Amino acid sequence: MTSSRFDVGAARCDLVIFGATGDLAARMLLPALYFLDHDRRLPEQVAIIGAARSALDDEGWRARVREWVRARVGEAFWDEAVWARFAARLGYQRVDANTAEDFSALAARLGQAPDRDRVFYLSTSPGLYATICQRLQAAGLTAGPARLVLEKPIGDSLESARRINDAVAEIFSEERVFRVDHYLGKETVQNILALRFANTLFEPMWNGRHIEQVQITVAETVGIEGRRSYYDGSGALRDMVQNHMLQLLCLIAMEPPSDLAADAVRNEKVKVLRSLRPLRGAQALRDTVRGQYTRGVADGQAVPGYLEEEGVAPDSRTETFVALRAHVDNWRWAGVPFYLRTGKRLPRRQTEVYIQFRAVPHSIFASAGAPPLEPNKLIVRLQPEETIRLTLMNKVPGLEDRGFKLREEELNLSLTEAHKKVRRRIAYERLFLDIVRGDNTLFVRRDEVEAAWSWTDGILEAWRESGEAPKPYPAGSWGPSAAIALAERYGHSWHE
Ligand code: BG6
Numbered sequence: 001m002t003s004s005r006f007d008v009g010a011a012r013c014d015l016v017i018f019g020a021t022g023d024l025a026a027r028m029l030l031p032a033l034y035f036l037d038h039d040r041r042l043p044e045q046v047a048i049i050g051a052a053r054s055a056l057d058d059e060g061w062r063a064r065v066r067e068w069v070r071a072r073v074g075e076a077f078w079d080e081a082v083w084a085r086f087a088a089r090l091g092y093q094r095v096d097a098n099t100a101e102d103f104s105a106l107a108a109r110l111g112q113a114p115d116r117d118r119v120f121y122l123s124t125s126p127g128l129y130a131t132i133c134q135r136l137q138a139a140g141l142t143a144g145p146a147r148l149v150l151e152k153p154i155g156d157s158l159e160s161a162r163r164i165n166d167a168v169a170e171i172f173s174e175e176r177v178f179r180v181d182h183y184l185g186k187e188t189v190q191n192i193l194a195l196r197f198a199n200t201l202f203e204p205m206w207n208g209r210h211i212e213q214v215q216i217t218v219a220e221t222v223g224i225e226g227r228r229s230y231y232d233g234s235g236a237l238r239d240m241v242q243n244h245m246l247q248l249l250c251l252i253a254m255e256p257p258s259d260l261a262a263d264a265v266r267n268e269k270v271k272v273l274r275s276l277r278p279l280r281g282a283q284a285l286r287d288t289v290r291g292q293y294t295r296g297v298a299d300g301q302a303v304p305g306y307l308e309e310e311g312v313a314p315d316s317r318t319e320t321f322v323a324l325r326a327h328v329d330n331w332r333w334a335g336v337p338f339y340l341r342t343g344k345r346l347p348r349r350q351t352e353v354y355i356q357f358r359a360v361p362h363s364i365f366a367s368a369g370a371p372p373l374e375p376n377k378l379i380v381r382l383q384p385e386e387t388i389r390l391t392l393m394n395k396v397p398g399l400e401d402r403g404f405k406l407r408e409e410e411l412n413l414s415l416t417e418a419h420k421k422v423r424r425r426i427a428y429e430r431l432f433l434d435i436v437r438g439d440n441t442l443f444v445r446r447d448e449v450e451a452a453w454s455w456t457d458g459i460l461e462a463w464r465e466s467g468e469a470p471k472p473y474p475a476g477s478w479g480p481s482a483a484i485a486l487a488e489r490y491g492h493s494w495h496e
Contacts, residue, residue, distance in 0.1 A: 011436050012045040012116045016106070018095065018132060019123035020050025020061065023227070024151065028182070029123065030065050031072035032428035037086045038077060041433060045116070051095040051106065061092035077423075097128045103139035110141065119435055121149040125230075126160075130167035137171045149178040149435055152243050156234065157460070158453040165446050175262075178435050179444040183244040185427030188382040190442075191415070192251045192353070193260075195380065195388065202378070203256070205357065208336045212375060213492050215339040215354040216248050219346040221298050223475075224320075228311040235318040237290070240342040242456045246273065247444070249338055252353055253328050262441040266448060273451035277327040284462035289471065289482045291321030293345040296475030303345065303475045319470040320344040323483035324459070325490065339487055341494065345475035351383035354495040365404055374408040379495070386415040 015033075017025055036042040050061045066087070070078050093109055095102040110118065120136060122129055129150060136142050148168065155161035168177060183189050196203060205211070218240055224231045231239065250269035257264040279287060294305035306312060306320050321343030328338065357376040365373065379389040389410045396405040434442055471480035478484075478496065487494050 011043040012113075013043070013119060013436055014047050014049060014110055014113070014116050015119045015121060015436075016049045016051055016093075016110070017121045017123060018051045018097070018128075019151075020092065021052040021054050021056070021064070022123055024123045025050070026064075026068040027072065028426060028428050029121070031069050032426040032432055034069045034073060034082070034086050035077065035423075035426060036429055036432060037089075038073075038079065038082045041429075042089075043436065046089060046436060047091065047116075048089050049106075049109070050090070050092045052092075053094065053096050055094055056092050058091045062087050062090050065090060097124065097132050097135070100135060100138065103135040103141070107139040107141050117144075118146040119149060120146065121151075121435075123151045126150075126153055126155055126164060129154075129164050133168055133171045142171050145176070145438075146172070147176045147178060147435065147438065148172045149180060151180050152182075153234065153238060154179060154449050155453065156238055158450060158457050161449055161453045165450070169446070174446060175438075175440065177443075177446070178431075178440055179446075179449060180431060181243050181247050181444050182427040182431065183247055184442040184444075185429070185431040186382065187425065187430070188351075188386045188415075189248065189251065190430075191386070192248075192380065196251075197256055207332045208334050210357055211336055212356045212358045213337050213339065214252060214356075215341070215352075215495055216245055216252070217340075217350060217352050217354070217495070218245060218248075218342040219348060219350040219478075220342075220344050221346060221349050223293070223298070223303060223344050224306070224309055224312075226310075228309060232312055232316055232318050235290075236320055236322045236342055236344070237456055237459060241322055241324070241340060242452050243444075245340050245342060246276075246452045246455075248353065249326070249328075249340070250448075252355075253333055253338070255332070260441055262439065262443075263445075265441055266445045270445065270448050270451055271330075272328060273448060273455065275328045275330045275333075276451075276455045277329045278455065278458050279324065279326065279462070280458040281462050281465075284459045285466055285468075287326075287486065288322065288324040288459055288463075289480055289486050290319035290463065291323075291343065291473045291480040291483070292316075292318065292470040293320050293343075293475045294472045296345065296477065298345050298475050305472075305475065306344075317469050321346075321470070321473060321479045321483070323479060323486055325486060337490060337492070339492070339494070341479070341483065343473075343479050346478060347476055349384050350381070352495070353380040353382070355379075356492075356495075365406060370403060370406055373406065377495075388413045388415065 017029060019025055033042065033048060093106050095106055118141060122132055155164050250272045253272045254268040257268045292306050296303060307314055307316060323341040326338045326340060355378040359375045360373055363373050373393055377391045381387045389412050391408050391410050393406050394409045396407045398405060431442060471482055473480045
């Protein structure tokens with residue numbers, strides 16, 4: 001997006017993926033790289049080396065990658081010629097993060113081409129990030145333009161995030177660190193920047209004088225999908241709110257950056273995070289709701305409750321749902337609540353930003369016995385379909401004896417329809433290109449991660465101290481009724 005520090009076309013780069021046999025590599029990372037190759041966007045000189053503990057050789061890993069990619073991209077995009085080109089880039093090195101010799105072997109392999117850039121992509125447990133960086137350094141692999149990519153989560157609290165960030169900073173300068181939040185790689189999320197800053201229409205009204213409330217919903221129908229060991233120690237606040245949802249909130253709430261340069265954008269986002277009113281103690285208990293799904297129905301199928309999922313302790317207090325009311329304490333947003341809601345096993349997959357404008361100051365239609373005017377709403381649906389809808393009050397055609405009959409109607413822009421022929425890209429495609437290019441605009445800076453943890457830590461602490469269990473909600477519902485009550489207490493209701 002901005003002028004690159006590294007020359008992408010000429011990129012001669014070894015991309016080493018740690019966690020190369022893991023779920024993310026299988027579902028997202030390798031399919032995204034294949035798609036880039038398919039579209040001739042992956043520079044010729046990019047090699048991909050899988051690193052993991054499994055005892056595999058190049059051929060063994062290639063065979064697995066072939067299966068993953070084929071299953072993910074489908075027959076429409078599967079092409080043997082592309083696969084042959086892609087497979088030629090793939091190699092595998094067995095690396096146990098705790099074994100120094102394995103890093104020497106990796107260095108020996110990479111050392112065969114010392115003129116190449118190196119990118120180390122860590123898709124392992126964050127507990128290994130510091131060790132891997134230290135071992136990479138000890139093996140002489142971090143000099144020159146080496147870059148480091150870190151998957152979320154960066155820790156599970158401010159303190160652990162700082163520890164990881166400190167250890168990383170000893171070895172990699174910040175501009176060489178790419179912290180992934182895959183929501184930023186989604187075109188629909190980037191389109192929020194276009195909607196706000198490539199149009200003059202909304203910006204003058206984008207503030208508390210004109211906006212009554214904002215809601216951000218990330219609803220999923222899936223459960224924990226075999227990720228118990230990660231999820232059970234994490235929960236919805238850490239898994240979704242601390243990162244994806246706060247990033248969405250930042251893009252909605254931030255001031256216009258001067259351009260798309262990495263620091264221009266990230267400076268504005270971090271100001272929003274630092275303006276979040278702390279949610280602690282009694283206030284946090286009042287303005288947050290956490291839930292845990294019980295047995296119910298999802299996507300038409302009977303599904304078990306969270307406590308019945310394999311491996312989950314029968315007394316687990318991990319939340320699979322969070323609803324909360326936040327405030328951004330600055331001039332633009334004073335007095336505007338931001339409602340955030342996310343959960344697993346909700347009735348449908350739906351990622352959406354809902355902006356409700358203030359009511360008209362005086363209705364000239366009121367005396368005619370008409371129902372109250374609905375306020376205008378801007379609804380940006382990001383998933384599964386991409387639409388931008390604006391509701392307006394309209395006159396219903398007809399001859400009224402007195403006054404007007406009015407109804408709310410929508411201006412509806414379906415971006416899915418408008419760009420029907422364009423393949424929906426995996427978010428990681430954009431992110432990989434930016435990593436190779438060295439552009440960190442769509443990656444999260446250290447201070448952002450820490451500001452986000454600092455805010456969510458307050459909530460986690462309040463929950464811990466209260467000793468309360470999450471409220472149950474049946475799978476297939478919109479969460480505990482307390483979430484509805486939370487919005488209603490302030491005269492609002494969730495948009496569904
Ligand atoms: C991940 C979370 O970061 O995002 C998952 O760990 C969640 O729990 C996923 O399901 C949602 O991503 P998407 O792209 O499907 O909205």
